[in-house]
Amino acid sequence: MEKDIYILGIESSCDDTSAAVLKNGVLLSNVTASQAVHEAYGGVVPELASRAHQQNVVPVVSEAIKRAGITKEQLSAVAFTRGPGLMGSLLVGVNFAKGFARSLGIPMIDVNHLQGHVMAHFITSPSPSEGGEGLAQKGAEGNSSPLGRSGEVHPPFPFICLLVSGGNSQIVLVRAYNDMEVLGQTIDDAAGEAIDKCSKVMGLGYPGGPIIDRLARQGNPKAYQFAEPHIPGYDYSFSGLKTSFLYNLKKWVEDDPDFVEHHKEDLAASLEWTIVDILMKKLKLAVKDTGIKHVAVAGGVSANNGLRNAFHDYAKRFGWTVYIPKFSYTTDNAAMIGIVGYYKYMDKEFCSIDAPAFSKVTFK
The missing domain is CATH 3.30.420.40 (ATPase, nucleotide binding domain)
Structure with a gap:
């Protein structure tokens, strides 16, 4: 019997901290913490965004794993947004993913944020989608x-x-x-x-x-x-x-x-x-x-x-x-990072621990 593949996805390219867990390509959980602090400034303030990511990343990842009904030891790999995006925000997610993956002894998978948005169309839910969206x-x-x-x-x-x-x-x-x-x-x-x-x-x-x-x-x-x-x-x-x-x-x-x-x-x-x-x-x-x-x-x-x-x-x-796409998959979310991570995992396309974040808008 083949072992189930659990992918943890982490998204932190702008002002949303998000984590998702997928089992064999099917979404189990997708948790996002938004940042209301930017409303007073009429736009995202990079320094405030990165600080909020530091506060949110641990509880968001913990909640995503909890809602998926698994333990972190069951994870097969960690997929994370490497870029493009705000450098300070990206660094929080990238560095967390590196430490988390190394502590568990599992591979890391870097994902292009734009590629994730396109591949949001391939996110599969465990139950029928609601309202005809998607x-x-x-x-x-x-x-x-x-x-x-x-x-x-x-x-x-x-x-x-x-x-x-x-x-x-x-x-x-x-x-x-x-x-x-x-x-x-x-x-x-x-x-x-x-x-x-x-x-x-x-x-x-x-x-x-x-x-x-x-x-x-x-x-x-x-x-x-x-x-x-x-x-x-x-x-x-x-x-x-x-x-x-x-x-x-x-x-x-x-x-x-x-x-x-x-x-x-x-x-x-x-x-x-x-x-x-x-x-x-x-x-x-x-x-x-x-x-x-x-x-x-x-x-x-x-x-x-x-x-x-x-x-x-x-x-x-x-x-x-x-x-x-469903409305929930239009904005920045970790489910789209996780589905790309799943496909790359199947192709054994992993990244090294020294892979840096990048902010330039491009497809890798």
Whole structure:
């Protein structure tokens, strides 16, 4: 009888400390401690983030192991986010993983944070997923896709993935879990960053993503027009949109000091519509050029309802089969690190104790 494989995943790339345990590739637990301290500053403060990780990492890992119903001695390997991310935050997770793995005499597996977001689509739960999230929607020409153990539908290789978060906006061609090619990416700001900064300018608070999403559901997406960049190929740019939003808002507020309060729903809806339109136009081009109609979305911005609705719309209009993750797997979490760790464990792809963290945004 083969021995069960237990992987501990650790994620600490930004301001969420997360740990997860997987058994033979199936998720047993996924625990995350968020940091409310950054709300007062309108953004993540790196020094505060790293200190909070130091406080949270031990109890979070302990709780993940406890909820999994195992002991730490049963773990087969420790998978951890090596980068990209905030260096101070990464170092806490990396160094903890090194000490923890060495104390147990088990191998370490380094995981690229961006690779983890893409592979979140392959997280398998021990029971059926709730509410239809995490399932594929077939377009007119869509094909069937492989099922996970609990009925989740995983995208078949190759597929195209739109990876959008606060720090990244990329179109990725995914040939295998360890073979990903970035076809296009932002040349300046990321989509999530633009949303957060526009929310901050409006005085709506941080993080801006959920706030803009909620307000946009009540507004008119065609109420205002903002500049859309014309960048060749599959690359993105959101700095021009952010500047256009800022200048227009400044002019409107000069005429009416209460303009934001009176029109925040329409502003949010128009901002969201513009960003989603920019994202989907480039994605449509990539799908057309590659001929690959299995299309996934990943990253924190994939929780946005406007973007999710656009994916459903494109599935119907262009015959795509789209894959939208469960809300719990859109933000930074250790389950996505654990699933990559499981695949790498099966390939015996371990890292050495001296593997350093890296902050640069890239695929390894």
